Amino acid sequence: MGYKIPGAAMDRVSLIWRLRRRARRGALCMALFCMTMAVLYTLCAENSVPVTDAIFGVRARTRAQPRTHSIVKVLRGVGAKTIYVDPQKLPGVIPGDPKKPIPVLSSSTYAMEGSHKDHPFRRRDREPHGLLSWLLGAPLRRALETILGGRRRADAGGLKGDAEFFGPNGALGEIWDDEMSSTMLGKRLRKVVQNYQAMNKYGVQLSGSERATRRHKLSGPELLCQLKEMVQITTLTPEMKPFAGFSWASLLPQRPLTSDLGPFKTCAVVSSAGSLRNSGLGKEIDSHDTVVRFNAAPTAGFEKDVGSKTTVRLINSQVMASEDHHFLSSSLYSTGILVAWDPAPYSSDLNEWYNKTDYPIFKQYQRYRRLHPQQPFYILHPSVEWQLWRRVQDNMGEPIQKNPPSSGLLGTVLMMSLCDVVHVYEFLPSRRKTELCHYYQRFSDAACTLGAYHPLLYEKNLVKRMNQGSDRDIYTHGRVTLPGFSTFNCTHTFTSSTFSKT
Structure with a gap:
């Protein structure tokens, strides 16, 4: 005859399991909330100066702008071609503190010194293979890249008027x-x-x-x-x-x-x-x-x-x-x-x-x-x-x-x-x-x-x-x-x- 767990002990075990489930749900909700806020944070920092200043303040926007491009690099996966952003040319980057320019370089140009056969523009484009890129899927990934400023080729033309x-x-x-x-x-x-x-x-x-x-x-x-x-x-x-x-x-x-x-x-x-x-x-x-x-x-x-x-x-x-x-x-x-x-x-x-x-x-x-x-x-x-x-x-x-x-x-x-x-x-x-x-x-x-x-x-x-x-x-x-x-x-x-x- 098997051992029977007393009712009080069973209640405690049941309570622990319920607490664990709630903890998992809470952690998942918190992770989703943080991801949502991160996207909002970087999106505002990159594209909407008044909104960012109103919500996060100028210092927050100053810190966030370089991170926008880091997120795009993660979306594209390790080894994919990263974007280059020159703050002196990119319209979306408008420094909040006129006395302090914002360096938002996110990829190097010196890497283009490779030989003719190795040059990325001479090869057929390949899809990135990053883990996050694979989980999101191509349509969602490209949508996020566009939102966050990581535009490619002719798709990067900005508004129709330009x-x-x-x-x-x-x-x-x-x-x-x-x-x-x-x-x-x-x-x-x-x-x-x-x-x-x-x-x-x-x-x-x-x-x-x-x-x-x-x-x-x-x-x-x-x-x-x-x-x-x-x-x-x-x-x-x-x-x-x-x-x-x-x-x-x-x-x-x-x-x-x-x-x-x-x-x-x-x-x-x-x-x-x-x-x-x-x-x-x-x-x-x-x-x-x-x-x-x-x-x-x-x-x-x-x-x-x-x-x-x-x-x-x-x-x-x-x-x-x-x-x-x-x-x-x-x-x-x-x-x-x-x-x-x-x-x-x-x-x-x-x-x-x-x-x-x-x-x-x-x-x-x-x-x-x-x-x-x-x-x-x-x-x-x-x-x-x-x-x-x-x-x-x-x-x-x-x-x-x-x-x-x-x-x-x-x-x-x-x-x-x-x-x-x-x-x-x-x-x-x-x-x-x-x-x-x-x-x-x-x-x-x-x-x-x-x-x-x-x-x-x-x-x-x-x-x-x-x-x-x-x-x-x-x-x-x-x-x-x-x-x-x-x-x-x-x-x-x-x-x-x-x-x-x-």
């Missing part, structure tokens, strides 16, 4: 119109541009005359003379204060870049635009005496379209500081001449800028110079950026973003001071115009062409007006032809009184 700029019947037309205005943008990008215009992170203050609308539309030669007279290309040297008092000042070049380099006959400024893909411009680009590239743009695997020669690489301080770019160890940066830049407050001197850089440019500069003491490496004087910005603003009929110009325009003007003729490729989009941001990545957004953080729209207007080549060159090759500053004389035609003084 996509309408591209294609044979797009609002951009065959050739860039130098009268492009923010009023022509779609609702999403127009709002983003307005947000950046109002943000004024760098404390831009314009005088009454500077705030006035432009006096008249300057011609191409007038614009060229204005740039020549009012934008002085300068790089840091050891005798400049406060650097003269630092032990590492000897790491800076003894002479400015314009004294060490050039003059060159022909120069190619190669943008990183997605429209360079399938262009076949590689041989033409390499035929120039000097070739300029930007940030982490690779050549390996893309030689047919972008060439293989790199003479100068212009990099921003964010690329230097990001662990994802492996600036100190990647072979991408170890060839050619490096020129770095970091935006300073609008009216600051070098001492104030040194203590208030966007990213730790000087720390990284010292580290790199000690690893590569023989490689020429210059730092652009921050006044160059704002001198150029004022030229763009002064020649537009509406306020532009109060953020420094793009690396593309900086590099173009830099080479105009060193070369007789400058050819700029795909800064103005050709017939291959696309929402694909970079030729070496899959991230797509109209803002990479039309501008968000940088006043790209207005920069392109300026370059189009100065172009001395034909519209056919732009349409077929995305090629703009600009003269070097040394090749034309403004003395007899224009005087400095022609231009607004700033």
